[in-house]
Amino acid sequence: MTAPLAERIDALLPQTQCRKCSFAGCKPYAEAIAQGSADINQCPPGGEQGIIKLAALLGIAAKPLDPIFGIERPRLVAVIDEADCIGCTKCLPPCPTDAILGSSKHMHTVIAAECTGCELCIAPCPVNCITMQPAADQNWTAENANHSRRRFQAKNRRLAQQETEKTERLNRQKQLLAKIKSAKTSL
Known part of the structure; x- marks a missing residue:
């Protein structure tokens, strides 16, 4: 089929x-x-x-x-000037393939092999420490595309799972508060 x-x-x-x-x-x-x-x-x-x-x-x-x-151009990858990075984490959410590593208040870095060159990390950076540079490997193959698709899908599954867990946690908290409120009114 x-x-x-x-x-x-x-x-x-x-x-x-x-x-x-x-x-x-x-x-x-x-x-x-x-x-x-x-x-x-x-x-x-x-x-x-x-x-x-x-x-x-x-x-x-x-x-x-x-x-x-836009225009067609050679493949680029994001590079973070680690000396200027303030660890704000604003570049992490927009990265579609989780190619950026870092945590709050710590320097971030880009895993070049996972970067698709999308440039979505540039605008949120408050200190302009992210630039786009030519990729070491200019060939973007179907295999690269499939790998990036899988990473993008994995990130979306992870985010959906986090959202589900957050909703469940909030529902448990609401139920607990309702029990507490009910216990107080029955006293």
């Missing part, structure tokens, strides 16, 4: 989760292309080769990357 169109489109995207296409990640962009509400030329990291692959899959003509969404 053939995978749904959105999944086949998603499999061709670079999985940087950079949001440059105006969607919240590669999968929502793939779904929009499949529904006909987004064009195939909105992914700067995928560039010309990505557009050609999408066009072939969809049986349509390739077109140039729309410059509204």
